Amino acid sequence: MEVLFLGTGTSHGIPKIACKCEVCTSTDSKNKRDRASVLIQMGDKNVLVDTGPDLRHQAIRWDVDRVDAVLYTHTHADHLFGLDDLRAFSSRQQSSIPCYCSPKTSARIRHVFDYVFQLQHLGFGIPQIQLIEFTGPFDVFGNEIVPVHVIHGKTEVFGFRIGKFAYITDCKEIPVTSMAMLEDLDVLVLGALRWEPEHWIHMTIPESLDVVAELRPGKTYLTHMMHTVEHTETNRKLPENVQLAYDGLVVKV
Ligand SMILES: [Zn+2]
Ligand SMILES: [Zn+2]
Numbered sequence: 061m062e063v064l065f066l067g068t069g070t071s072h073g074i075p076k077i078a079c080k081c082e083v084c085t086s087t088d089s090k091n092k093r094d095r096a097s098v099l100i101q102m103g104d105k106n107v108l109v110d111t112g113p114d115l116r117h118q119a120i121r122w123d124v125d126r127v128d129a130v131l132y133t134h135t136h137a138d139h140l141f142g143l144d145d146l147r148a149f150s151s152r153q154q155s156s157i158p159c160y161c162s163p164k165t166s167a168r169i170r171h172v173f174d175y176v177f178q179l180q181h182l183g184f185g186i187p188q189i190q191l192i193e194f195t196g197p198f199d200v201f202g203n204e205i206v207p208v209h210v211i212h213g214k215t216e217v218f219g220f221r222i223g224k225f226a227y228i229t230d231c232k233e234i235p236v237t238s239m240a241m242l243e244d245l246d247v248l249v250l251g252a253l254r255w256e257p258e259h260w261i262h263m264t265i266p267e268s269l270d271v272v273a274e275l276r277p278g279k280t281y282l283t284h285m286m287h288t289v290e291h292t293e294t295n296r297k298l299p300e301n302v303q304l305a306y307d308g309l310v311v312k313v
């Protein structure tokens with residue numbers, strides 16, 4: 061399995077519109093972060109996690125030529141609003157794309173993207189997708205996907221464990237039952253917004269490091285960082301087995 065980071069930024073993306081701070085004006089490509097998403101290559105299948113507003117740009121930039129399935133973490137705009145761009149893939153592949161999500165996420169997607177599910181629009185430039193609701197572990201192309209519930213304000217969010225890999229973006233707290241599902245990982249991807257101050261729905265870097273200290277995965281990549289997090293300087297301060305992810309990073313699991 062290979063994981064390609066399509067985006068590692070928080071909801072604004074980095075650079076943030078009109079911001080002239082050190083990170084937003086940095087020429088280091090690792091300080092440029094699209095909205096958070098990963099592409100997981102399972103054999104010859106591409107499984108996308110979330111469809112953020114940067115999806116079109118990400119697909120072109122990283123030469124993604126097919127999407128065989130999508131996993132949704134939650135419905136915040138920075139994880140969902142590129143859904144319409146799935147039509148480039150469904151029309152190219154001449155097939156409907158299975159999109160796995162929780163029942164709550166499914167209801168929200170049907171509301172926000174109502175036109176996608178209206179029969180009269182079939183075939184007229186809309187993405188061909190099928191929402192498949194999960195209520196427990198499910199199979200995607202022969203891989204068991206384990207949804208891991210985490211707490212992110214009032215919005216229901218799931219991370220995903222696949223074998224020895226887990227991906228958790230937007231999260232303030234991991235319940236005890238979910239922590240138990242994240243033991244013995246080779247690679248953990250975990251959201252970390254900034255050093256300080258604390259945020260009510262996202263973990264800061266120190267809070268994420270506390271989780272890492274408890275779970276002790278082989279390697280951890282932090283994601284969903286905001287523009288106060290400078291790549292090189294931050295990596296220097298992190299423990300050896302924890303690094304910031306960056307757009308374009310490929311991790312083999
Ligand atoms: Zn987010
Ligand atoms: Zn900035």
Ligand SMILES: [Zn+2]
Nearest residue numbers: 134136212230
């Ligand atoms: Zn969110």
